[in-house]
Amino acid sequence: MTSLSTWRDRFERLRSNKVFETFVIAIIILSALLIGAKTYEETSRFEQALRVFDVGVTIFFLVEILIRMGAEKRLRDFFKKGWNIFDFLIVTASLIPLDDSEMVLLARLLRIFRVLRLVSMIPELRILMVALVKSIPRMGYVALLMFIIFYIYAAIGSFIFASVDEKLWGNISLAMLTLFQVATFESWATAVLYPTMEHYPYAWIYFLTFIFLNAFIFLNMMIGIVLDVMQKESLAIELENGEGEAAELHGLRDDVRDLKAQLSRMEEALNRRGG
Amino acid sequence: MTSLSTWRDRFERLRSNKVFETFVIAIIILSALLIGAKTYEETSRFEQALRVFDVGVTIFFLVEILIRMGAEKRLRDFFKKGWNIFDFLIVTASLIPLDDSEMVLLARLLRIFRVLRLVSMIPELRILMVALVKSIPRMGYVALLMFIIFYIYAAIGSFIFASVDEKLWGNISLAMLTLFQVATFESWATAVLYPTMEHYPYAWIYFLTFIFLNAFIFLNMMIGIVLDVMQKESLAIELENGEGEAAELHGLRDDVRDLKAQLSRMEEALNRRGG
Amino acid sequence: MTSLSTWRDRFERLRSNKVFETFVIAIIILSALLIGAKTYEETSRFEQALRVFDVGVTIFFLVEILIRMGAEKRLRDFFKKGWNIFDFLIVTASLIPLDDSEMVLLARLLRIFRVLRLVSMIPELRILMVALVKSIPRMGYVALLMFIIFYIYAAIGSFIFASVDEKLWGNISLAMLTLFQVATFESWATAVLYPTMEHYPYAWIYFLTFIFLNAFIFLNMMIGIVLDVMQKESLAIELENGEGEAAELHGLRDDVRDLKAQLSRMEEALNRRGG
Amino acid sequence: MTSLSTWRDRFERLRSNKVFETFVIAIIILSALLIGAKTYEETSRFEQALRVFDVGVTIFFLVEILIRMGAEKRLRDFFKKGWNIFDFLIVTASLIPLDDSEMVLLARLLRIFRVLRLVSMIPELRILMVALVKSIPRMGYVALLMFIIFYIYAAIGSFIFASVDEKLWGNISLAMLTLFQVATFESWATAVLYPTMEHYPYAWIYFLTFIFLNAFIFLNMMIGIVLDVMQKESLAIELENGEGEAAELHGLRDDVRDLKAQLSRMEEALNRRGG
Secondary structure, X not given: OHHHHHHHHHHHHHHOOXXXXXXXXXXXXXXXXXXXXXXXXXXXXXXXHHHHHHHHHHHHHHHHHHHHHHOOOOHHHXXXXXXXXXXXXXXXXXXXXXXXXXXXXXXXXXXXXXXXHHHHHOHHHHXXXXXXXXXXXXXXXXXHHHHHHHHHHHHXXXXXXXXXXXXXXXXHHHHHHHHHHHHOOOOHHHHHHHHHHHHOOOHHXXXXXXHHHHHHHHHHHHHHHHHHHHHHHHHHHHHXXXXXXXXXXXXXXXXXXXXXXXXXXXXXXXXXXXX | OHHHHHHHHHHHHHHOOHHHHHHHHHHHHHHHXXXXXXXXXXXXXXXXXXXXXXXXXXXXXXXXXXXXXXXXXXHHHHOOOHHHHHHHHHHHHOOOOOOOOOOHHHHHHHHHHHHHHHHHHOHHHHHHHHHHHHOHHHXXXXXXXXXXXXXXXXXXHHHHOOOOOHHHHOOHHHHHHHHHHHHOOOOHHHHHHHHHHHHOOXXXXXXXXXXXXXXXXXXXXXXXXXXXXXXXXXXXXXXXXXXXXXXXXXXXXXXXXXXXXXXXXXXXHHHHHHO | XXXXXXXXXXXXXXXXXXXXXXXXXXXXXXXXXXHHHHOOHHHHHHHHHHHHHHHHHHHHHHHHHHHHHHOOOOHXXXXXXXXXXXXXXXXXXXXXXXXXXXXHHHHHHHHHHHHHHHHHHOHHHHHHHHHHXXXXXXXXXXHHHHHHHHHHHHHHHHHHHOOOOHHHHOOHHHHHHHHXXXXXXXXXXXXXXXXXXXHOOOHHHHHHHHHHHHHHHHHHHHHHHHHHHHHHHHHHHHHHHHHHHHHHHHHHHHHHHHHHHHHHHHHHHHHHHHO | OHHHHHHHHHHHHXXXXXXXXXXXXXXXXXXXXXXXXXXXXXXXXXXXXXXXXXHHHHHHHHHHXXXXXXXXXXXXXXXXXXXXXXXXXXXXHOXXXXXXXXXXXXXXXHHHHHHHHHHHHOHHHHHHHHHHHHOHHHHHHHHHHHHHHHHHHHHHHHHHHOOOOHHHHOOHHHHHHHHHHXXXXXXXXXXXXXXXXXXXXXXXXXXXXXXXXHHHHHHHHHHHHHHHHHHHHHHHHHHXXXXXXXXXXHHHHHHHXXXXXXXXXXXXXXXXXXX
């Protein structure tokens, strides 16, 4: 039992060691470079060396996560932190043996996600990620509203323009993709609007209203989000400042009430004596 | 009379039922998918089934809106809410019988707008829509200013460049469309500027001033709107906070005035006795 | 003398008449539509009518500005307001007789600027314009900084890439135009970067640093301007609110000092009597 | 020794002379125009004159920086200011003799950077540059996060799409460049997405998630930076204002405490006499 807790202490010390942390980050970056290197054809002659290195990295990550697990008093504690689960999933995913030639691609893809461990290792990136995740619900409803507009325009577009260009407006999915292209302004006039206007001269109404609606909602959303977050921030600041001042004001009022009580006592004493 | 009010209560209970609400949303989404499905050619063999389903959805929406009407004490109350009118128009529009082959397209288009009922059903989207509508006047004058600039540039463009490319600058409408394309940066240099510069080497002055003016006004508009809304918000917060504090300060001042009055009474009493 | 001042009063009343104002706006819009109509070839058969109408509009504007001049006590007062000079220049410019066939184009262009009178007629647009003009100095130095970056990159580009594509990089002016095209992302990769990379494989460093520098400065500028204006606004609000509160606090402090003086008098009286 | 300090005074006076400053700025602009002029082929016949002028400008800059060095009490003081080092590097770099035909290009490039001296000469641009440099760390981590996303998508892209288009997805570097092109929306649909979808019909998932992720992070970053800077500003304002008010409140409380002490003394006196 003692030997186990000694091991745990050692693991704990190792995990929180700055040098070890930097070493883990270096291995993650090396592993990322390894993945990048594999996309070059010239590396095929170093294939043997790369494979050995790949196995080495995989084992290192496995050992590292086992050390972090061992450093916790109970295994449950390890899985309580979101980032630990994140790391655990990435490491175990790259452990799955995929030797089948078909599966090699999938195995490679799973190894790519190791790069994401950089996010869980660097505190500043972690903060950024948390902020991003927090903003998802705020963005969600705007995305839904935009999707509804895309859907309606895509339905109209595929009903009317399907005969003009089957590839662009053939069905609602293609139409939505075309509208997304229009929303990013990519060749929207030369490749989408002008060919359509040759058959439907008033097609510009469809496209301009769509672009304006999109830009209008997007702009309002951005402004809305900025103001929303800002309002909360400034409210918090006001409250904090205000609380300090309010406390001061309250204290002052209590002082003045004490004065009043004292004066009343004195007045009474005076009156009693005067009576 | 009692039976009528009983029915109204039942309708009222049904309308505010969470399950019923979710069911209505599900039907709206299904109806949207149905519209989308019709854009695929493969669905032509299910045409009969789709038609039956379509009639079913139409009837359902009719019943649902009748129930909501019945739930109100007076029919007038129903039409007092903007969203009810919005729903009513969408539902009645899809009731219009359009059997003419020419009119089938219009009938389909009217059915598409049913998707918009999602907006009136989901409270978060309703809030978003209200915010959007509120920002229209703010945006309106900037849009007018931009239109004036587009109009002037389009007039100049169609006077000077009409001989270069009849399709792009033939008349003021075409020129405005071309300028809109330039404003979205779509092929503005390769397809519009460079061909024009072959005949008018100084055409870049026209395009660059136009782009700068647009970007400049757009930027200022965005900043202006953000600041405008923000100022109102922060004023409201300040006022709210300020009111609390001002009330506190006022109370304090009243307390001090009471003290003064009491002291004056005491001083008088002292002087009277001393005299 | 009296008849003159009577005329002035009449002019004054006419000028500030809402109906007259609306009529002027209507004429401006009509004149704008007239300019637009001239860009359509089909209108050549109405040429006679259009010319008569054009003369009519020109005379109307002349009379209108004379009325506004007559409404002022002294002519100098008329030219003291910026918007009056603005209107005067537009009206006189369209009076210049240009019958020469060469000059017809210029005469038309001068007539286009009449549309700008809408800006001086509608108060909301006037406010917008004033805000725009105010933001010019703030934008100016950022534009200068961007120009320096464009100039340096254009010089480098025309030294290195001139041999690749004479049309894009032939001299520093062409290179700056090409860089502007790159900055708007128009065909920057397919038409500019990739052809260049065939001769200079490291050309992407040049383009990517340019794009990042531009985006970076643009973003910072926008943020800077928002914050700059915001800070001034919130300072003004704080000061206003703060002043109210500060006055209240000062009043309170004076009250308390009065109390102190009164108490001191009473203490002295007590001590005197007690002695 | 005296003569040396006299010279220093003269240099100091010359350096801080407004006319001299304007003259230096004029020379910088002239030198910039000179660089620009060299990119025109027609200037080859003025080559001799341009070369003489170039030598003149180089000597002028050398003299100017020597004067500024001489104006400092100790040479060390000169190198303590960042902008001086900036100027010194630019001037010395253009002094390196590069007569080799190969090196002529490098010599020219080094001369281009003289334009940057405008930034160190104009105070407003200096402020702008300092603000830009300060915002680098804030931007750095977001850039790192974006790089990670680009890297992962590029790895996935080059594994899957390499067979579709070797030029776009051949290796991870090419894939990152292609993704950057997609991120700027340049021909992303017509030249990248649609050709890929012919082989992989679900490729749109890859591109749309990439675009959304990018836009999402970019938007959040911008909002984050605006709020971050704003919060600091408003905190500073609040603190400043708050301190003034807090001091006032503290003073008031001290006054009230004095009142209390005085009253207690009086009450004691009353009681003593009453006893």
